Amino acid sequence: MSLEIKTNVIQPRRQTYAHIAKRLGADKPATRYQEGTWDLQPTVNFHYRPTWNPEREIYDESLTVIKMEDWYSFNDPRQLYYGTYTMARHKMMEAEESHFKFIEKSNMTALMTPEWQQKVREFLLPLRHYEWGANMNNCDFSDKAYGTAISQVGLLAAMDRLGMAQIISRVGLLLDDSSGTSLDQAKTDWMEADIWQGVRKMIEDSFVLDDWFEQCVAQNLCMDGVVFPLFYQYFDEAGASQGGAAMSMLNEFMQDWGKDERRWLDQLLKVTAAESAENAAHLSGWAADWTDRAVEAFTPIARHVLGDGADEVMQSIRADITNRAQKSGIEI
Amino acid sequence: MALKRKKKLGIKQRYSMLTRGLDWETTYQPMDKVFPYDNYEGIIIHDWDGWQDPFRLTMDAYWKFQSEKEKKLYAVIDSFAQNNGHLGITDARYVNAIKLFLTGVSPLEYQAARGFTHVGRQFRGVGPRVACQMQAIDELRHVQTQIHSMSHYNKYFDGLHSSPHMHDRVWYLSVPKSFFDDARTAGPFEFVTSISFAFEYVLTNLLFVPFMSGAAFNGDMATVTFGFSAQSDEARHMTLGLEVIKFMLEQDERNIPIVQRWMDKWFWRGNRVLALVGMMMDYMLPKRVMSWREAWDIYFTEAGGALFQDLARYGIRPPKYADIATKEAEHISHQTWHTFYNYSKAAAFHTWVPEKEELDWLSEKYPDTFDKYYRPRLEYLDKEEKAGRRFYNDTLPMLCQVCQIPMLFTEMDDPTTISFRSSDYNGDTYHTCSDGCKDIFDFEPAKYVQSWLPVHQIYQGNCGGAGIEDVLKWYNLNLGADNLEYKGSPDQKLWDEWQAHRKKA
Amino acid sequence: MSRIVSITLQNNDEARPIIEAIEKDNPDATVNIYPAMVKIDCEGRLIVKQETVEELLGREWDVQELHLSIVSIAGNVDEEDDYFELSWNL
Numbered sequence: 014m015s016l017e018i019k020t021n022v023i024q025p026r027r028q029t030y031a032h033i034a035k036r037l038g039a040d041k042p043a044t045r046y047q048e049g050t051w052d053l054q055p056t057v058n059f060h061y062r063p064t065w066n067p068e069r070e071i072y073d074e075s076l077t078v079i080k081m082e083d084w085y086s087f088n089d090p091r092q093l094y095y096g097t098y099t100m101a102r103h104k105m106m107e108a109e110e111s112h113f114k115f116i117e118k119s120n121m122t123a124l125m126t127p128e129w130q131q132k133v134r135e136f137l138l139p140l141r142h143y144e145w146g147a148n149m150n151n152c153d154f155s156d157k158a159y160g161t162a163i164s165q166v167g168l169l170a171a172m173d174r175l176g177m178a179q180i181i182s183r184v185g186l187l188l189d190d191s192s193g194t195s196l197d198q199a200k201t202d203w204m205e206a207d208i209w210q211g212v213r214k215m216i217e218d219s220f221v222l223d224d225w226f227e228q229c230v231a232q233n234l235c236m237d238g239v240v241f242p243l244f245y246q247y248f249d250e251a252g253a254s255q256g257g258a259a260m261s262m263l264n265e266f267m268q269d270w271g272k273d274e275r276r277w278l279d280q281l282l283k284v285t286a287a288e289s290a291e292n293a294a295h296l297s298g299w300a301a302d303w304t305d306r307a308v309e310a311f312t313p314i315a316r317h318v319l320g321d322g323a324d325e326v327m328q329s330i331r332a333d334i335t336n337r338a339q340k341s342g343i344e345i
Numbered sequence: 346m347a348l349k350r351k352k353k354l355g356i357k358q359r360y361s362m363l364t365r366g367l368d369w370e371t372t373y374q375p376m377d378k379v380f381p382y383d384n385y386e387g388i389i390i391h392d393w394d395g396w397q398d399p400f401r402l403t404m405d406a407y408w409k410f411q412s413e414k415e416k417k418l419y420a421v422i423d424s425f426a427q428n429n430g431h432l433g434i435t436d437a438r439y440v441n442a443i444k445l446f447l448t449g450v451s452p453l454e455y456q457a458a459r460g461f462t463h464v465g466r467q468f469r470g471v472g473p474r475v476a477c478q479m480q481a482i483d484e485l486r487h488v489q490t491q492i493h494s495m496s497h498y499n500k501y502f503d504g505l506h507s508s509p510h511m512h513d514r515v516w517y518l519s520v521p522k523s524f525f526d527d528a529r530t531a532g533p534f535e536f537v538t539s540i541s542f543a544f545e546y547v548l549t550n551l552l553f554v555p556f557m558s559g560a561a562f563n564g565d566m567a568t569v570t571f572g573f574s575a576q577s578d579e580a581r582h583m584t585l586g587l588e589v590i591k592f593m594l595e596q597d598e599r600n601i602p603i604v605q606r607w608m609d610k611w612f613w614r615g616n617r618v619l620a621l622v623g624m625m626m627d628y629m630l631p632k633r634v635m636s637w638r639e640a641w642d643i644y645f646t647e648a649g650g651a652l653f654q655d656l657a658r659y660g661i662r663p664p665k666y667a668d669i670a671t672k673e674a675e676h677i678s679h680q681t682w683h684t685f686y687n688y689s690k691a692a693a694f695h696t697w698v699p700e701k702e703e704l705d706w707l708s709e710k711y712p713d714t715f716d717k718y719y720r721p722r723l724e725y726l727d728k729e730e731k732a733g734r735r736f737y738n739d740t741l742p743m744l745c746q747v748c749q750i751p752m753l754f755t756e757m758d759d760p761t762t763i764s765f766r767s768s769d770y771n772g773d774t775y776h777t778c779s780d781g782c783k784d785i786f787d788f789e790p791a792k793y794v795q796s797w798l799p800v801h802q803i804y805q806g807n808c809g810g811a812g813i814e815d816v817l818k819w820y821n822l823n824l825g826a827d828n829l830e831y832k833g834s835p836d837q838k839l840w841d842e843w844q845a846h847r848k849k850a
Numbered sequence: 851m852s853r854i855v856s857i858t859l860q861n862n863d864e865a866r867p868i869i870e871a872i873e874k875d876n877p878d879a880t881v882n883i884y885p886a887m888v889k890i891d892c893e894g895r896l897i898v899k900q901e902t903v904e905e906l907l908g909r910e911w912d913v914q915e916l917h918l919s920i921v922s923i924a925g926n927v928d929e930e931d932d933y934f935e936l937s938w939n940l
Contacts, residue, residue, distance in 0.1 A: 055512070064530055178367050
């Protein structure tokens with residue numbers, strides 16, 4: 014027996030907003046991502062020029078050498094707008110919280126060999142500053158980007174980097190019994206230890222890049238392309254035989270996040286490279302430069318943690334970045 | 346997020362380690378190159394560590410609380426759509442308040458998201474950067490939840506279909522657009538003074554409470570829900586605004602006159618934008634919450650009074666022309682509505698003469714001004730309309746160079762005289778609507794002469810063509826649907842149909 | 851001369867124990883009820899105590915959960931693990 018519920022049927026006069034219907038090619042129902050993203054950013058009739066940089070407009074396509082006929086050719090494959098973003102991250106964080114809880118309750122960090130614990134303090138904890146640098150770069154590129162679609166992924170990424178910087182900081186507090194001494198040491202390492210200076214210099218150089226698209230490529234493709242596999246896969250594997258299971262659990266957030274980043278980034282690069290040979294050339298040039306730099310900068314840390322196997326690992330990582338970029342139409 | 350695991354670290358200390366300690370003084374690149382924009386406004390900061398974090402929200406807590414709010418909010422939005430919630434409003438005249446909101450205010454939320462992203466990178470102190478970034482993403486939340494909530498209204502009512510397009514072009518929308526462009530193009534310290542302090546602290550309640558209470562009183566559940574949900578974010582924004590001010594004032598006493606000037610400027614620009622809200626409260630809501638005058642008394646005079654007493658110890662005084670704004674509260678809603686009534690051909694919302702009971706309410710709420718200056722005019726317009734001569738003004742108004750509102754405000758001590766000021770700059774004469782706007786112009790004339798004034802642009806032929814219909818099409822206005830008198834509009838006809846249908850069923 | 855601090859909360863199930871706790875811990879406070887919200891005014895200082903809320907709620911309560919219910923505030927904020935306070939400096 015079927016149940017028929019009579020409702021007061023009132024025909025809607027239109028399905029969505031006019032600018033959304035225009036992009037869809039017809040007046041039909043739109044997704045929340047589409048309605049919340051397309052055409053939000055003003056494009057014309059600005060009233061004043063920035064007093065902090067009068068050479069440009071408030072929203073300005075010329076802040077990058079990349080040229081797009083339509084800055085909404087790119088859409089986030091994850092379809093993340095604010096609501097779905099916070100829910101997705103909360104879900105990831107709930108899992109991470111239960112890891113922290115379990116590790117504390119079971120005193121799991123005690124299983125780590127003293128050597129590995131020391132290594133973790135040296136390679137992982139200073140990475141909180143790398144994450145803070147990534148926050149700054151994603152915030153910067155989000156600020157200057159043209160169009161809501163691209164600006165949005167940058168802002169979400171910036172907040173994520175703060176989140177990961179805080180997770181790493183909590184790992185430190187876990188290891189130093191909430192005294193904070195491990196974080197003080199990590200700061201000193203970041204500022205002074207030899208193995209970190211190549212990285213810090215690279216990050217600071219990326220802070221002052223003029224072209225926001227180059228900044229996005231440098232940070233999110235090249236540097237992250239090294240960091241996420243190196244720290245959360247290769248270093249993680251190295252720790253497995255030294256009682257590093259607790260770290261493996263806590264790495265889960267970052268591992269999942271790294272995969273999530275690739276989804277939008279690879280799509281952005283693909284769409285942008287496919288637009289024109291000039292775009293592809295710019296992207297390739299940047300990717301080549303910054304991949305070289307990133308591999309070089311992180312090699313000392315890789316050697317410190319992995320010893321002899323480090324150089325081979327770095328080559329493998331470089332090859333992965335190259336292959337991945339190629340799939341997006343970028344030649345490194 | 347269990348802060349109770351270890352009581353070793355207090356909330357302040359833990360937050361400090363998880364946030365403040367992340368930053369560092371760059372050495373491979375000079376700090377001034379990494380932070381090129383936070384030094385030129387004359388604001389002196391000796392010690393960024395003096396910044397007190399207003400709320401200590403780590404990202405895990407942020408994602409947790411915000412996702413919970415979003416789940417609840419979207420459940421209501423879905424339910425509203427499913428149950429034809431739009432039928433529950435008092436009557437379709439109410440929707441014009443939403444049209445004003447979606448085209449005038451929502452785009453400002455997006456600008457705020459981008460503006461806070463900018464200062465979230467450009468301040469050299471890590472504490473303010475984090476607070477500003479959180480605000481940036483909150484503002485993204487606001488614009489998107491507003492677009493999503495009002496999506497359902499767009500399906501049934503006119504005037505909601507092209508908010509971004511209209512915001513960038515339509516004459517009255519240059520009022521909020523120029524307001525925020527002004528803030529965006531100012532330096533980072535002025536930006537936070539204008540938005541975080543003046544807008545989000547001093548004046549915010551005068552924007553949100555009228556709209557949200559108006560929604561509650563008029564059966565608009567979607568807006569009430571998103572409004573309250575957004576307001577919980579606003580509490581954090583207000584605290585940022587207050588902290589920013591105190592920080593600047595405490596760092597160096599040379600900051601005081603700069604901050605005072607910004608307060609004066611942004612109080613006045615904000616007050617001008619709020620004229621649209623005053624009009625909404627007094628004229629657009631079929632069921633009225635309180636008068637603009639009453640809202641001003643509670644949310645500015647009373648609340649602002651306590652605030653400025655607190656700031657007095659820094660040498661800050663209440664904003665210049667606060668007394669004028671207070672006098673204006675008796676008049677501006679009536680003057681503004683009358684202007685929109687005139688220009689209803691060119692607006693993307695309807696206007697009308699209030700019903701008799703509504704006129705009586707206005708008489709009661711404005712005993713010193715309404716019957717004397719405004720009621721007779723409205724009764725005349727009503728008579729004309731009934732005689733088949735609904736009045737539409739076919740000329741274009743002169744706009745104030747700064748706030749870009751038509752020159753409709755009168756001298757507060759003589760409501761029969763238009764308030765009119767002028768300034769000369771580089772051989773040209775510029776016009777402003779008040780001493781407040783004139784002061785703003787005179788301090789930075791090179792900035793305000795850049796204004797994209799809609800009426801000037803129309804006359805220069807930059808807005809679609811020589812005729813008014815060309816311009817309205819360029820605005821993407823649906824002629825005969827989005828504009829004109831409420832009575833006889835498609836919105837009204839449909840509303841009556843739906844009500845009749847409900848009674849039958 | 852107004853020295854009033856104020857907190858406005860959503861008038862719903864979640865906020866009820868918080869509202870009650872505020873009334874309990876701030877006997878001089880005035881509670882104003884508006885559509886869908888409650889505005890609580892107090893002279894000079896107003897405190898929300900974790901302990902009191904937990905008693906009324908019957909479970910552990912994080913002071914930061916206040917974020918779910920706040921509509922508006924007036925006053926300088928002092929946020930700690932076990933309380934949330936608003937005040938104007940006298």
